[in-house]
Amino acid sequence: xxxxxxxxxxxxxxxxxxxxxxxxxxxxxxxxxxxxxxxxxxxxxxxxxxxxxxxxxxxxxxxxxxxxxxxxxxxxxxxxxxxxxxxxxxxxxxxxxxxxxxxxxxxxxxxxxxxxxxxxxxxxxxxxxxxxxxxxxxxxx
Amino acid sequence: xxxxxxxxxxxxxxxxxxxxxxxxxxxxxxxxxxxxxxxxxxxxxxxxxxxxxxxxxxxxxxxxxxxxxxxxxxxxxxxxxxxxxxxxxxxxxxxxxxxxxxxxxxxxxxxxxxxxxxxxxxxxxxxxxxxxxxxxxxxxx
Numbered sequence: 001x002x003x004x005x006x007x008x009x010x011x012x013x014x015x016x017x018x019x020x021x022x023x024x025x026x027x028x029x030x031x032x033x034x035x036x037x038x039x040x041x042x043x044x045x046x047x048x049x050x051x052x053x054x055x056x057x058x059x060x061x062x063x064x065x066x067x068x069x070x071x072x073x074x075x076x077x078x079x080x081x082x083x084x085x086x087x088x089x090x091x092x093x094x095x096x097x098x099x100x101x102x103x104x105x106x107x108x109x110x111x112x113x114x115x116x117x118x119x120x121x122x123x124x125x126x127x128x129x130x131x132x133x134x135x136x137x138x139x140x141x
Numbered sequence: 142x143x144x145x146x147x148x149x150x151x152x153x154x155x156x157x158x159x160x161x162x163x164x165x166x167x168x169x170x171x172x173x174x175x176x177x178x179x180x181x182x183x184x185x186x187x188x189x190x191x192x193x194x195x196x197x198x199x200x201x202x203x204x205x206x207x208x209x210x211x212x213x214x215x216x217x218x219x220x221x222x223x224x225x226x227x228x229x230x231x232x233x234x235x236x237x238x239x240x241x242x243x244x245x246x247x248x249x250x251x252x253x254x255x256x257x258x259x260x261x262x263x264x265x266x267x268x269x270x271x272x273x274x275x276x277x278x279x280x281x282x
Contacts (some may be wrong), residue, residue, distance in 0.1 A: 047225050049205045060201040064190045083235065084188050087228040091244055091252035094224065103232055111232035124223035 004041040007095040013120070015128065016133045017069075025066065025139060027073070027132055028101070030120035032108055034073035034081065035101035036066045036135060039133060045096035048088060059098065068101040069138035073102075076134040077127060080104040088105040145182040150234040154261070156269065158210075158276045164200035166207065166280060168214070168273055169242070171261035173249055175214035175222065176242035177207045178277060186237035189229060200239065207241040210279035214243075217275040218268060221245040230256060 004023060014037055016028035017018040028035035040051060040059060051059060067084050074081045081102035088098045103110060123131065147165060155167035155178055171177035181192060181200060192200060208225050215222045222243035229239045244251060250258040265271065 046158065048201065048227060049208050049225075053202070056205065057198050057200045060189065060197045061194070064197065065190065067190050082233055082253060083230075084190075085228075085230045085232070086189060087230070087254070088224070089224075089226045089228070089254060091224055091226070112257035113228070115253040 002043045004043055006039055007093050009040065009093040010037060010095075010097070015132060018140050020058075020062045020065070020139065022055055023098075024061050025062075025069075025135070027128075027135055028099075028120070029123065029128070031077070031123045031127060032121045033101050033103070033114060034070045034079055034131070035099065035114075036070055036073070038062055038066055038098045038100065040096055046090065046094050047096065049071055050096065063098055063100055065139060066098075069135045070100055070102045071133045072134040072138040076130045085114070087113070087115065109126060143184045145184055147180050148234050148236040151178065151180065151236075151238070152209065156273060157203045158273055161199075161203045161206070161280065162240075163196055164203050165277070166203075166210075168269075169240075169261070170264065170269070172218070172264045172268060173262045174242050174244070174255060175211045175218060175220055175253075175272070176240065177211055177214070179203055179207055179239040179241065181237055187231065187235050191237065191240055204239055204241055204246045206280060207239075210276045211241055211243045213275045213279040218270045226255065228254070228256065 017025040023038035023096045024041050026037045082105050083103045085101050155169045158166040164179040165182050167178045224244045226242050247266050
């Protein structure tokens with residue numbers, strides 16, 4: 001069986017956080033939002049229905065854990081989280097992945113979706129390292 | 142305990158399909174997309190994390206079933222489904238709900254998200270009845 005590798009599109013736009021039981025977790029390189037991407041570590045997946053029932057349970061549990069990690073990332077970045085947004089779209093990058101991110105009233109895309117809204121704002125200084133560390137502390141044993 | 146009722150925003154923009162074990166299912170009133178909305182039938186929910194672990198399993202299973210129903214709706218409407226989109230946003234209507242819809246290359250919002258993109262196109266003639274019937278046949282025993 002071919003080994004799982006994240007689509008190159010994720011490598012360009014996000015940084016590795018680590019691996020959960022099912023998903024490879026990445027932090028989106030956009031300092032405007034606390035934003036994680038979960039990519040199930042199996043090959044050939046496009047839709048949630050392509051996962052086994054057991055893996056679907058793992059996916060929604062890891063989605064909830066990612067929500068907690070998003071709040072932890074928001075805290076170190078000094079961002080409020082008024083609402084979590086969860087999305088599995090894949091219109092541009094079809095490899096199955098789930099976005100979990102924190103939104104705040106008045107953020108650049110509010111109240112619309114972030115996907116495709118506007119170019120990312122790069123992290124400055126040590127903010128990226130702090131965000132990744134916060135996500136790892138929240139997610140990984 | 143207060144009884145579940147869908148937020149009035151859903152009543153204005155969608156038609157009832159029926160109830161699954163966890164979710165009330167509605168068809169979005171936009172003839173451009175085969176589009177269902179799942180609303181867990183419990184009060185006071187905003188985030189997926191607000192559901193019990195058992196209800197989270199039900200939610201992801203009903204999401205997968207909704208994907209099959211979306212394909213059935215697409216077939217009666219003569220629309221292709223190149224990719225399913227699944228989203229739990231709630232920035233405008235915070236009552237917990239999950240959108241499950243079918244996208245096709247070149248649809249009005251492609252490849253961006255549908256939420257907030259452009260006004261809905263009403264169903265004409267008997268198309269709405271046929272879409273609801275297809276969703277019911279796919280979802281309900």
